[in-house]
Amino acid sequence: MKHQALPGARFFFSTAPLPCPYLPDRTERRVVTELVGRDANEFHDQLSMAGFRRSHGICYVPACPGCNACVAVRVVVDEFKPGKSFKRILNKNNDLTAETVEPIATNEQFAMFTDYQRSRHGGGDMSRMDYLDYQALIEDTPVDTNVVEFRRPSGTLAAVCLVDRLGDGLSAVYSFFDPDEVERSLGTYMVLWLIDESYGQELPYVYLGFWIDGCSNMAYKSRFKPLERITPDGWKPMD
Numbered sequence: 001m002k003h004q005a006l007p008g009a010r011f012f013f014s015t016a017p018l019p020c021p022y023l024p025d026r027t028e029r030r031v032v033t034e035l036v037g038r039d040a041n042e043f044h045d046q047l048s049m050a051g052f053r054r055s056h057g058i059c060y061v062p063a064c065p066g067c068n069a070c071v072a073v074r075v076v077v078d079e080f081k082p083g084k085s086f087k088r089i090l091n092k093n094n095d096l097t098a099e100t101v102e103p104i105a106t107n108e109q110f111a112m113f114t115d116y117q118r119s120r121h122g123g124g125d126m127s128r129m130d131y132l133d134y135q136a137l138i139e140d141t142p143v144d145t146n147v148v149e150f151r152r153p154s155g156t157l158a159a160v161c162l163v164d165r166l167g168d169g170l171s172a173v174y175s176f177f178d179p180d181e182v183e184r185s186l187g188t189y190m191v192l193w194l195i196d197e198s199y200g201q202e203l204p205y206v207y208l209g210f211w212i213d214g215c216s217n218m219a220y221k222s223r224f225k226p227l228e229r230i231t232p233d234g235w236k237p238m239d
Contacts, residue, residue, distance in 0.1 A: 028064055089184075
């Protein structure tokens, strides 16, 4: 008997257990699904609202045995009010120009990406990425994606953010910056820019990915208040 594909069917898979990249002595598993077809954008919206994240052409969510440290979080744009420290960061970077461009990898971006990985994440998997790997990170997307380039008055590149546009917000997929520009706090500045951009586009949320309890690299996300976290009962305010 010949089996026929179900129209619009979606399949979810569980990955094999691997060492957790964020917390020591823990095991990571993920539930993943492909973003394919003409309704990839709509499906991506639904998954994002359920706490999934995109990487290349897949969406995933942690499903780790005995651990729920990874929690998807999003900023409530209309209620966000930058404090003094955020205003200082905005002032430090008011000379930068942001340009939203197509998701096409460039040698200029890759050079900065490589410097950033070696400085911030030396020894990590991403620090071993070559140009083709980087190109896939930027260009392998079946949804509405852009790259935001932040440039100095001289025209040189200072920071880059890969952004997905959702039906209800902007999703920060990945960002990196010139590691020699520590005093600018460019990682924080890019989130502040996304919040302002979402406000201008009347989008209610900025999705920041996973906040991870006990992981110092993810602690900065809790500064952007008010913040919501995904729960079994939907999105709830985060303490």
